[in-house]
Amino acid sequence: MNRIKYLLITLALILGVGLFITSSQAQSGTAPIKYNSKKDTLYTPKTDTIKNVLTLTGSVSSDQIANLRFQNSGKLTWVGVKIGDQVKRGQTIASLDREQLRKNLQTQFNNYLTQLSSFQDIQSQYQSTRDNYLVTDTVQRILDRTQYSLDNSVINYEIADMAIKESVITSPINGVVIALDQPLAGVNITPTTANFTIVNPNSIFFKAEIDQEYVNNVNIGQKASLSLDSFPDISQESKIIYIAFTPVAGQTSTVYEIRFELPLKNDDLSYRLGMDGDADIILSQAENALIVPIDAVYEDNNQKYVYLLSGKELIRRDVVVGIENDTESQILEGLSANDQIAIIKQ
Numbered sequence: 001m002n003r004i005k006y007l008l009i010t011l012a013l014i015l016g017v018g019l020f021i022t023s024s025q026a027q028s029g030t031a032p033i034k035y036n037s038k039k040d041t042l043y044t045p046k047t048d049t050i051k052n053v054l055t056l057t058g059s060v061s062s063d064q065i066a067n068l069r070f071q072n073s074g075k076l077t078w079v080g081v082k083i084g085d086q087v088k089r090g091q092t093i094a095s096l097d098r099e100q101l102r103k104n105l106q107t108q109f110n111n112y113l114t115q116l117s118s119f120q121d122i123q124s125q126y127q128s129t130r131d132n133y134l135v136t137d138t139v140q141r142i143l144d145r146t147q148y149s150l151d152n153s154v155i156n157y158e159i160a161d162m163a164i165k166e167s168v169i170t171s172p173i174n175g176v177v178i179a180l181d182q183p184l185a186g187v188n189i190t191p192t193t194a195n196f197t198i199v200n201p202n203s204i205f206f207k208a209e210i211d212q213e214y215v216n217n218v219n220i221g222q223k224a225s226l227s228l229d230s231f232p233d234i235s236q237e238s239k240i241i242y243i244a245f246t247p248v249a250g251q252t253s254t255v256y257e258i259r260f261e262l263p264l265k266n267d268d269l270s271y272r273l274g275m276d277g278d279a280d281i282i283l284s285q286a287e288n289a290l291i292v293p294i295d296a297v298y299e300d301n302n303q304k305y306v307y308l309l310s311g312k313e314l315i316r317r318d319v320v321v322g323i324e325n326d327t328e329s330q331i332l333e334g335l336s337a338n339d340q341i342a343i344i345k346q
Helices: 002-028 099-125 127-131 137-165
Strands: 041-043 046-062 065-069 074-079 092-096 168-170 175-180 187-189 195-199 204-211 223-228 236-243 255-261 276-293 298-300 303-310 313-318 320-324 328-333 341-343
Touching (some): 046 255, 046 320, 092 195, 099 127, 204 236, 204 276, 276 320
Antiparallel strands (some): 041 341, 074 187, 175 195, 204 255, 223 236, 223 276, 236 255, 298 303, 303 341
């Protein structure tokens, strides 16, 4: 009797453990799930190329922008350009009244001659004193003062001569005039009220910002493609030409400036500063890859898995995932092209 009782207790324990394991498997997703054709969607893995593409939004910019202004105030006597004009390197843009500057130069030259004459007189006056080594501190100070005065007269003359040279503005680059603060001659200006801006249209590039999460995944020279909003049907092949070392100031997150080449001549000014667009960078790519929808790949405790159709049931199949993008996942291990998987409504 005790033996039968013992066997019944043992059997009950075995059944209890089995039910517990089955319940645990069902809760963890390892137990088969009945396939529901009305709710679950079946997919067959396909073999194709998969890319992980990083898209950055930016705009057209230039690294040859010349902001020109006069060093001194004066009367603006000539303006040789207007907004939209194309100019050559070394071309004269505008000039100030030079008559007053020439008179000032003559005045400084006369002052120099006066100081030179005084300097020579003092030198002659104390010639014997120097020859006999009888120069006292007082005499030395007199000689020094005349030397300083002569030096200052030379400096003042050079400054007046520089003012004449700086009364003319020339373009340091080939480009287009895009800004002109004072287009009319005959007015008095200061260095802050007459600014001329010239941009070289063939020095343009595409500038964007890349997050710190991705900045170490790209390199200078890496290929990219550009699409500008102004040319929606054109994709321009490009490459990365610059990645900043320091982050962009004033941003809420840590981002770095990144530049892309625009390998084209822009003589007709089709591409203009500020044009918006996108730059696509391929971070990773695989050919002949086994691909499934990203929604069909699940994760549990860092283990990726899919639901594989087996008869009328869906069973969990652990997989190894490679490249992933917004819509697809590459399966490296765990599936074949003949399998069917499902996206289930959990």
